[in-house]
Amino acid sequence: MRKIAKSALDSLFAAMSESKKVYLPVDGEGGARYQLWTEGTVLSEAVNTVRSAKDFFFPQTENLVEFKMEGKKLDVIDVRRETEDFVIFGVRACDVRSFDILDRVFLGAPVDTYYKNRREHGVIVSLACNKPAETCFCQTFGIDASAPAGDIVCHMTDDTLFLDAKTEKGEKLLATLEGVTEPCADSAADEQKALIRSRLDKLPLKGLTADKFGGDKTKEFFNDPAWASLSESCLGCGTCTFVCPTCQCYDIKDFKTADGVRRFRCWDSCMYSEFTKMSAGQPRLTQKERFRQRFMHKLVYYPANNEGIFGCVGCGRCLAKCPIQMNIVKVMKKLGEGGDKND
Amino acid sequence: MSVTNEEYRPLIVAFCCNWCSYAGADLAGNNRLAYPADVKIIRVPCSCRVNPAFILRAFQRGADGVIICGCHPGDCHYTSGNYYTRRRMALLFSMLDYLGIEKERTRVEWVSAAEGAKFAATMNDFCKTVAALGENKRLEDLRCKK
Amino acid sequence: MQKVTRDILVNKAKELLANGTVDRVYGWKKGEFAYDVTPALFKSEKELDEFVFGDFCGANVSKYLVAESKKAGGKILVFLKPCDTYSLNQLTTEHRVDREKIYAVGIPCEGMLTGSALKDKVDSVLSVETEGDTVKVETLYDGVKTFPASDLLPDRCRNCKSKKHVTYDELIGEDGEVLDSGRFDEVEKLEKMTPDERFAFWQGELSRCIRCNACRDVCPACTCEKCVFDNPKSGLENKAAADSFEEKMFHIIRAFHVAGRCTDCGECSRVCPQHIPLHLLNRKFIKDMNTFYGEYQAGEVVGNRPPVVNYTKEDIEPSEAVKRGE
Secondary structure, three states: OEEEEHHHHHHHHHHHHOOOEEEEEEEEOOEEEEEEOOOOOOOOOOOOOOOOHHHHOOOOEEEEEEEEEEOOEEEEEEOOOOOOOEEEEEEOHHHHHHHHHHHHHHOOOOOOHHHHHHHHHEEEEEEOOOOOOOOOOHHHHOOOOOOOOOOEEEEEOOOEEEEEEOOHHHHHHHHOOOOOOEEOOOOOOHHHHHHHHHHHHOOOOOOOOOOOOOOOOHHHHHOOOHHHHHHOOOOOOOHHHHHOOOOOOEEEEEEEOOOOEEEEEEEOOOOOOOOOOEOOEOOOOOHHHHHHHHHHHHHHHHHHHOOOOOOOOOOOHHHHHOOOOOOHHHHHHHHHOOOOOOO | OOOOOOOOOOOEEEEEEOOOHHHHHHHHHHOOOOOOOOEEEEEEOOHHHOOHHHHHHHHHOOOOEEEEEEOOOOOOOOOOHHHHHHHHHHHHHHHHHHOOOOHHHEEEEEOOOOOHHHHHHHHHHHHHHHHHHOOOOOOOOHHHOO | OOOOOHHHHHHHHHHHHHOOOOOEEEEEEOOOOOOOOEEEEEOOOOHHHHEOOOOOOOOOHHHHHHHHOOOOOOOEEEEEOHHHHHHHHHHHHOOOOOHHHEEEEEOOOOOOOOHHHHHHHOOOEEEEEEEOOEEEEEEOOOOEEEEEHHHHOOHHHHOOOEOOOOOOOEEOOOOOOEOOOOOOHHHHHHHHOOHHHHHHHHHHHHOOOOOOOHHHHHOOOOOOOOOOOOOOOOOOOOOOOOOHHHHHHHHHHHHHHOOOOOOOOOHHHHHOOOOOOOHHHHHHHHHHHHHHHOOOOOOOOOOOOOHHHOOOOOOOOHHHHOOOOO
C-alpha cells in the first residue's frame, strides 16, 4: 500500500496523466460528473456522479460502422476509434460492481469487441465512500462500500489518500506513481474502513434484503397484481434506465450522413413505447408490462442467467432521480411483503 | 452577382408557396433575372405548410440559411395560411435568436406571382447576408458534413 | 409550510367516497424518505391510510387525468394546487380530459419543495420538517441544518404566477389572487446577453441532456398519443442525441409544440435529472406571445384560443420580432 497527502492530489493526477488520460468526478451544474483531469481540476466530494461510470465502457451513442457507395461498389468502413489507455479515478464500490454486471453481458459469447476494447484500455481506481447517502443500499447486494473492488482501491481520510493495487493493471499504474507516493503499512487505512463500516450500519436502507428474489422466482412475481399499482403513475420516461449503472439495453440505428450511411448504437430504455418494436408491434403493450420488465430483469431474469447475481448494485441514482419517485426499493419492499396477492 | 470559385458559397434553402413565390421565381427566370444557384427551392402548397422542424432539418442537412416565401398577407390562396406562418415564424426566429443562433440566417419574405424582380432581389440580398455570416456552425450536424 | 393538512384532505376524500360523489382519488403516497412522494391512485377508504400531503407534493397530477378520465367508472377526486388548475383547464380546452368525470378540489399552496432542489443543498437527508417558513433538515453526517424556505423552493414557486384556482368543484381554504411575479426576469437576463453568450449558455445547459424524455412525459401539455420523437416514421425520431444538433432540435421542438398551451407549471424543470432550466425555453415563448400578441395565459379560461392558432391582420413581421431590443 502507498499513500499521498490529500493536499498533493494534483501531483498524483499529473503523474497519472503522463501515461494515460485521467477522468475523475468534478462538481458542476446539476451535480458531479466525470471529467478529464487537467491542471486545476478539483476532485468532487459528492457521494456519486449523476450519470454512472458505465459511460466509459458503454457510451450513450457509439458509431459502429459506415457504409459508402461509389457506383455499384459498397465500402464498409470500420469507424472504431482507437482507444487510448485511460484511468477512471474515484469510482464507487457500486459502480465498480456494475462493470462486472456489464461484463457478463458484453464479454459473454458473442463478445462485444467495441466494449472489450475499451474495457481493456481502462484502469479503474476506486474510492471508498466516506459518506454513503441515505439512498444507498449496495449492502443489499453484498457490496461493501468500505472495501470496493477495482484495479487500485483508495481510501481517503481528512488528510491522506491510501492506494492499494489489487490487480496487475493496478500494480503497473501504481509503479509509475512511486515518485509522488510513499509506501505505508497495509493496515494504514483500517481505521477509515472501520469508520465507513460503522456508517454503513446506520443507513436507513440497511435492512433491505433481496432474499425473496432470484432466478427461480419468475412465476412467483410475474402475475402479481401489485405491478398495476406500482406502475400506475410511471410516466414512461427513461430517467431510471439512463442514470442506472447496470442498464445495458441498446438499439442499433442507421443515419444517412452527407456521403453514406452510418450505423450507430444508442442506449434504449425498456420504459419506452418503441422498445423492441417488431413488425408485429410492441411486445409490451402498456406501461405496466414495461415497468415490470425493468424490475424483473434486475431481480429475476438477470440472476437466472448469471449464477444468481442481481442486476442492481444499489447505487440509489434512480431513488434520487425518478420524476415520480417510484423505484426499485419500493418495488422490492412491496413484492417482498407479498405484493397485492393477499388483497 | 459575380461569384468566383474561391469564394465561399452558402447553401440556401427557400421554401416557396406554390401560388405566389414559386410563380414569382418562375417569372424571375422568364425575365432572365439572375439570382445565385446556391438557392435550392422547395415548393410547398402554402407557406404555413412549413413546420418549424423543416427549418431545423434544413440546417441539420447543411443549409446555411433558410428563407420562407409566401403570398403577401391578405393574399393567401387559402385566405389565412400566411397569417399563421407569420406568427409561427416570428416565435421560432425569436427562439433561435434566444438560443444564440444568428438571426440573419432565417427570413420570411412575401413575394407575389407578379414580383419576379423582387424574388431575384430578395434572393441576391439573402445570399449576400448569409455569405457574410459564413458557414452555419451553431445549428450544424457534424454527421452531415462532408 | 402548507396550510392544509393531510387529515383535512383525507377526511374530504373519505366523505366524497362515502357519499358516492367519486369512486377513486388521485393523490400522493408516502415514500421511504421525507421527500420521495409518489403520485398514486386510491380506490378505497382503506387505501387512503397511505395518502400523504405535505411540502413535497409538488407533482402536478392533472396529466394523469388524461388516461384516468377515459376509464370506466365514476368521478375521480383530485386535489389541485392553483397552478395545477390551469393545466386542467387547458386539458379540458383541448378535449384531452373529460371534465365531467373529474371532481376537482382546489387546495391552497405555499410553494412546494422538491427532493432534487433539496439535495442540491444538503447531502444525506434523513428527515425534513417545516415550521412556518423555516425548513429543518436532519442529515446523516452534518446534524440538523435549517434553511429559509425561499432558499430551497424551485424557480416556479419563488416566482409563483398565481394563487388563484381557475377551476374547481369545491375549494378548501380561501382562494388567492393572480400574482405579479418576476417569472420573466431570467428570460430578460438572457435576452440582454450577446448572442455568443446566449449560445454558450444554452450549449452548456443542453449538452447535459441525456434524452430521458422526462420533461416531455411529465408535461401536461404533451399529450400526443405518439410523439414525433418516438415515431420512426416521422423522420425526427431519435433515442439519444448522437450530435449536439439533436439536443437543440429536441428542446426547440418540445418547447414550440407546447407554445400557447404551456401553462408554465414548471414540471419540466422539476423532473430534469440534469437540472437543465427547461422552463426558460417555455417562458421565452410565453413572454414573446405576450409582447407580440397581447397578454395570454394558457388555461385561464376554458375554450380560449392560443395565439399560435390565431392571427390578426396587423401582426408583427418575423423580421421585426427578432429586432426588438436592438
